[in-house]
Amino acid sequence: MILVTGGAGFIGSNFVLNWLAQSAEPVLNLDKLTYAGNLGNLAALKDDARHVFVRGDIGDGAVLTRLLNEHQPRAIVHFAAESHVDRSIHGPAEFIQTNVVGTFALLEATRAYWSALSENAQKAFRFLHVSTDEVYGSLGADDPAFSETTPYAPNSPYSASKASSDHLVRAYHHTYGLPVLTTNCSNNYGPRQFPEKLIPLMIVNALAGKPLPVYGDGQNVRDWLYVGDHCAAIRAVLEKGISGEVYNIGGNAEMKNLDVVHTLCNVLSTLRPGRDYASQITFVKDRPGHDRRYAINADKIRRDIGWQPVETFESGLTQTVRWYLDNESWLTNITSKAYQQWIDLQYARP
C-alpha cells in the first residue's frame, strides 16, 4: 500500500480518488482534518476497504511510527500542509509547525522505518514530497520560467515554510540516502478546492451575487493546472522518477488574475445564465508582498517522465464550474461559521 498525508484536502483527495479508480493498491490516508480537510471529499470511498483513513498529525512521531510499522507502505506521498498564502500572512505559526516541523517529524519516522527494510525494499521505497513553484519567488514579465535549477527565493511565510521542507527532504536524501522525489507545481484548480483560493472563492461569490475581490491591479500572473493533471503527474513521477530528483509541474497556462476572473464569468454565464457576473468584479487592497508572476518550465517532466497536461484552462475550468454547480451541498457544508470568520477577516475594509 501507499501512505498519503493530507488526503482529505483539495489535491490529496483528488489524488486518492484517482489512485483508487486506477489501481487495486490500497491507500492509508493520514490527515489531521484541519479547516481545509473534509471527509466529504472522500464520501465515494465510504464502503471501499482499500481506503484506510486515520485522523492524525504528521507532527506526531508516535502515530507515524505505529502506522508505518503496522501498514508497511512501499511509498509515501506527502501532501499535508497549511497551503493558503493569505492565512500565512495573518498567522504564520501554524505554517512553520506543520510544513517545517511536521515534515521533519515525518522524515524522521520514515528514515527509521526505511532503515529497517530489506535492501530490495529500501531500493524500491519512495518518499514523494509535494511542493510548490512559490519557493522560486517572483518573476518579472520577461524573465524565463522557473526551472529545477532556479535558486530558491521564497517571499511569503507559506512559501518560506515549503522551501524549508524542500531543503529538509533534499538533505535526507543527500545525508541518509532516503529515496526521495520532490515535485514543484503551479496553481491548481478543480473540484473540491476550498473556497478561500481564487477560483472557488470567485465561483461562490459570483453565484451569491457578492463582489469578486481582485487584489491590486489584477495583473499578477499565475500558471494554472487542472488538479487531475497534477495527480497524473504525481503518479507518473512516483513510478518513473529518479530518486533524489526534482520535477517542476505546470499547465502551460500563464494568465493574469483579471483574465482568469473574466474567463470564469464567461463560463458561469454559459452554465448558469441570468446574471452579469463581470459587473461584480471589485478591486481590493493588494496582498502584502504579492508575487507578481509565476511560470513553470516543465521540459524535464515532459522529457524524462513523459507527462504533459491533458486539460486546457478552458476545458478544466468548465469541468470545475460544473462540479461546483452540481455539488451545492458540499459548498453549504464548507461555508461554515469558521469560513465566514475568515472571509470577514481577509476582506474587511482597511
Ligand code: NAD
Ligand atoms: P489543502 O489546504 O486543501 O489541504 C491540506 C490537507 O492537509 C488538509 O486535508 C488538512 O487537513 C491536512 N493537514 C494540514 N495540516 C496537517 C497536519 N499537521 N497533519 C496531517 N494533515 C494535515 O491543500 P492543497 O491545496 O490540497 O495542497 C496540498 C499540497 O500541495 C500542499 O503541500 C501544497 O503546498 C501543495 N501545492 C498546492 C498547490 C495548489 O495550487 N493548491 C500547488 C502546488 C503545490
Ligand code: DAU
Ligand atoms: O503556485 C502554487 C500555489 O498556488 C500553491 O502552492 C498554494 O498552495 C496555492 O494556494 C496557490 O497560491 P496563490 O497565492 O497563487 O493562490 P490564490 O488562489 O490564493 O491566489 C491566486 C492569485 O489570485 C494570487 O495572485 C492572488 C489573487 N487573489 C486571490 C484571492 C484569494 C485575488 O486577486 N483575490 C482573492 O480573493
